Ligand code: ASP
């Protein structure tokens with residue numbers, strides 16, 4: 001049993017969806033669960049729609065809704081011959097559902113509203129893909145991922161309830177996948193109150209891993225618009241090369257440091273069951289791609305991971321006290337309260353520096369809370385660059401022409417905050 005994941009770029013227009021069909025045809029008769037993300041940049045558009053809805057901006061809301069609807073309509077028209085089919089009406093009904101939701105006044109927290117609205121991207125996309133595949137002879141069953149991925153009640157980044165999720169996938173989903181190709185959504189699940197939740201941006205990889213864990217799948221394949229996992233972002237490093245094999249730990253670290261090719265939470269569930277992860281190109285599906293597994297035969301060449309739009313905060317106490325345990329716990333609590341993830345930290349006797357994503361308003365709120373007890377200095381728009389398996393040459397490549405604001409080095413990894 002295999003799990004395939006197709007991301008937004010692989011279903012961004014009608015031709016892309018047809019290409020998904022061509023790939024699946026080559027795996028005809030094999031038990032496969034296909035996890036699909038929202039089409040193209042739909043999630044971004046839906047995020048804007050949530051903003052408009054939450055702030056009661058009727059005009060923007062209407063405009064965005066129409067844009068999202070016509071984007072999907074154009075894909076449907078490029079795919080389905082006969083739009084008077086039942087299946088087509090089902091898709092249309094989903095849009096009406098969303099429209100009704102938008103017409104009612106927004107209730108509950110922002111994050112709750114976010115999950116109820118943004119999740120439609122995956123629902124639309126999987127309905128369209130599943131219907132198209134069925135029409136073109138690739139028989140499949142559409143499944144609602146929310147019936148299988150159970151979480152706690154945190155919106156936007158809930159914790160998965162592994163026990164119940166594993167149970168229901170094994171008992172209820174596995175027999176279905178054995179019988180028939182299954183198409184389901186990435187990124188979404190259901191909480192204890194039976195409301196929809198989303199698993200965090202780019203969370204469809206994580207969904208694929210959760211399903212694979214529950215199904216005890218033989219492998220997961222993430223189909224991407226790149227050849228595999230590269231040692232650097234080819235848009236930033238001309239000399240980027242593809243890594244043929246990677247071990248789980250290296251992949252987890254790369255994802256943790258900000259390599260966007262794999263969602264950071266994806267690897268652990270796979271590692272725990274020794275399920276290999278293939279990252280392959282949907283443009284050249286016959287090429288080997290990258291395999292992430294336990295016994296990877298890794299070439300230890302330097303990997304470069306760059307995170308831009310970073311803010312460096314330097315926090316020091318107002319009363320000249322040292323930054324030790326009690327101060328640190330106050331600081332960490334504030335970061336947790338504001339859902340701020342620390343990408344790098346360093347402390348000295350009287351100051352504590354952290355590099356975090358610039359999350360706009362939320363960062364300002366954090367800074368103002370920190371300012372009650374601490375002096376906070378800010379360096380905006382810096383870059384965090386991590387070089388794994390570094391050497392002198394690689395360090396030069398990463399830092400030439402830039403000012404180093406902070407440096408941290410272990411035996412295998414070096415990180416710089418650069419301006
Ligand atoms: N559609 C979601 C996003 O764009 C999830 C995913 O693509 O993995 O973040």
Ligand code: MG
Pocket residue numbers: 007008009037202
């Ligand atoms: Mg995506």
